[in-house]
Structure formats: C-alpha cells, structure tokens
Amino acid sequence: MAEPRIQIERPLSPHLGIYHFSITMAMSILHRITGCALYFGTLLLVWWLLAASSSARQFDIVSAVFASWFGQLVLLGYTWALLHHMLGGIRHFIWDTLRGLEPGDREFLAYATMVGSVVLTLVVWMLGYMLKS
Amino acid sequence: MKTPFARVRGLGTAHSGTEHFWMQRVTGVANLLLIIAFLAVIVNLVGSSQASVIATLSNPFVAMILFAALISVLIHMRLGMQVVIEDYVHTELRKIALLMANTFFTLAVGIAAAYAILKINFGL
Numbered sequence: 001m002a003e004p005r006i007q008i009e010r011p012l013s014p015h016l017g018i019y020h021f022s023i024t025m026a027m028s029i030l031h032r033i034t035g036c037a038l039y040f041g042t043l044l045l046v047w048w049l050l051a052a053s054s055s056a057r058q059f060d061i062v063s064a065v066f067a068s069w070f071g072q073l074v075l076l077g078y079t080w081a082l083l084h085h086m087l088g089g090i091r092h093f094i095w096d097t098l099r100g101l102e103p104g105d106r107e108f109l110a111y112a113t114m115v116g117s118v119v120l121t122l123v124v125w126m127l128g129y130m131l132k133s
Numbered sequence: 134m135k136t137p138f139a140r141v142r143g144l145g146t147a148h149s150g151t152e153h154f155w156m157q158r159v160t161g162v163a164n165l166l167l168i169i170a171f172l173a174v175i176v177n178l179v180g181s182s183q184a185s186v187i188a189t190l191s192n193p194f195v196a197m198i199l200f201a202a203l204i205s206v207l208i209h210m211r212l213g214m215q216v217v218i219e220d221y222v223h224t225e226l227r228k229i230a231l232l233m234a235n236t237f238f239t240l241a242v243g244i245a246a247a248y249a250i251l252k253i254n255f256g257l
Contacts, residue, residue, distance in 0.1 A: 036217060039210045042242045049249035052186045053256075059183040067180075086168065089161050096158065124172060128179040 023110040031088040034081040041078045079124055084117035153212055160209035167202035174198070190253045203246055211239040 019025065051062040065071045091109045094100045100109050144150050174195055178186055189195055214235045222228040 032217065035210070035213045039214055039238075042206070042210070042246075046242055046245045046249070049190075049246050049253075052183060052190065053249040053252040056183055059186070082168065082172075086165060089165065093158075093161070124176060128176045131177055132180040133182075133185070 023114075024106050027088060027091075027110040027113050030084060034085040034088070037078070037081045038085055041081070044074070044078065076121070076125065080117055080121040083120045083124070084113065087113045087116050087120075153215075156208060157212050160205045160212075163201070163205040164209055167198060167205055170198045171202050187253050190250065196250060196254050199250055200247070203243060203250075207239050207243045211235055214239075 048062050048066070051058040066075060091100070091113055094109065100106065174189065178189060181189070190199065215232060218228060218231045218235060222231055
C-alpha cells in the first residue's frame with residue numbers, strides 16, 4: 001500500500017538575488033560569459049580560415065568586414081574575452097594548488113584578472129597595429 | 134539492487150568521475166601555451182594579403198601549432214559549454230538536445246577549420 005506522501009518544507013539554497021556584488025563574483029561570472037563568447041566566436045576564425053582557403057573574393061569580404069569599425073570592435077572584444085578567460089584560467093590553476101584562496105588574495109587575483117586583461121588586450125592590439133603590413 | 138561495489142564501478146548517477154575536471158585542466162594548460170603562439174601568428178598577420186596569410190599558414194610549424202590549438206580548444210570549449218548547459222537547463226529533453234547540439238557545433242567548427250588548414254597546406 002502506498003503511504004500518503006508527507007510534504008516536508010525543506011530549506012531552499014539561497015539564490016543569486018540575495019548576494020551583494022563582489023569583485024570575485026564579477027570575475028567568476030565574466031569567466032563564464034567570456035567562455036561562451038569565445039565558444040561562438042570560433043565561427044569568426046572558421047570564417048577567416050575558409051575564406052583564406054577559398055578565393056580572393058571571399059578573403060576580401062572577410063577582410064573588409066574585420067577591418068570595418070564594427071568588425072574591429074567585435075575583434076577587440078574577442079581579444080579581451082580571450083585574454084580575460086586566459087587570466088581567469090591561470091587564477092583557477094593557482095587556486096588548484098590551494099594558494100590564493102584567503103581573503104585579500106582572492107580580491108587581488110580578481111583585480112589582477114580585470115586590469116591584466118585590459119592591459120594585455122591593449123598590448124596585443126598595439127603590437128598588431130605596429131606590425132601591420 | 135546495487136551493491137556498493139557496483140555503485141563505485143558505475144560511479145553512481147553521474148556515471149563518470151573526475152575526467153571532466155581533469156581534461157579541462159589539461160586542455161587549459163595546453164590552450165595557454167598554444168593560444169599565446171596563435172596570438173603571435175595573428176598579430177603578425179594583421180592587414181596581410183591573402184597570399185601572405187596562405188604563406189604563413191603553410192609554414193609546417195604554424196600549421197601544426199594551429200592543429201594542436203584546434204584540438205585542445207575544441208575539447209576545452211565543449212566541456213565548458215556542457216557545464217553551462219547542465220547548470221541552466223533542467224528539462225531532460227531540452228538538456229539532451231542541447232548537449233547533442235554542443236557536440237555537433239564543436240565538430241562542425243573543428244571539421245571546417247581543419248578542412249581550411251589542410252586545403253591551404255596541400256590543396257591550393
């Protein structure tokens with residue numbers, strides 16, 4: 001015989017809404033968002049590779065799109081997403097060794113990820129423009 | 134009934150252990166090195182003509198780095214997106230469909246990129 005189900009009011013785990021903003025939280029969220037952006041951004045790389053391998057016309061189209069202000073904005077954002085995700089990954093490697101988890105250290109790593117990603121993006125783009133043929 | 138041994142062998146309801154975590158670390162380390170190399174190539178190709186892009190990508194060393202990066206990145210991004218899907222999609226059918234789409238997308242990107250690199254190296 002089936003016993004009547006007893007409803008138990010179990011506590012729910014606190015959800016996103018109850019947390020106040022913290023820099024470590026922001027970097028964690030950005031790590032995920034940049035990861036997703038990089039995922040779909042691989043299509044840009046595929047487009048470029050296929051165009052380079054197909055015809056002069058196709059290559060000119062992709063070059064023109066990438067060189068337009070909108071294309072440059074997307075590629076700049078893509079570079080930043082890549083470098084932010086890369087530094088976020090390094091942060092995870094540091095945590096994997098059980099270092100950098102203390103209060104203060106965590107925040108330092110979070111700010112370093114943010115500042116580092118912007119600085120590295122600018123360095124990469126300056127190099128790109130300096131070496132531009 | 135499941136004995137504790139059977140449960141350990143089957144690794145419980147998750148059906149897998151730490152492979153996902155470990156693979157994400159291994160490919161993460163590989164990505165770190167390969168993407169730096171990739172960025173060096175890209176930075177050198179800014180504004181280049183199609184001929185010089187093809188010449189650079191036809192360099193055996195560049196082509197092999199590109200292939201290595203492709204494999205490592207594809208594994209890494211598929212695992213990452215899998216976690217995102219598992220975190221946010223709770224309807225079983227939708228989840229399975231999206232996990233499948235994740236695999237298909239990854240393979241499509243890989244095949245298209247590999248095709249282009251091979252064509253540049255051997256087919257032009």
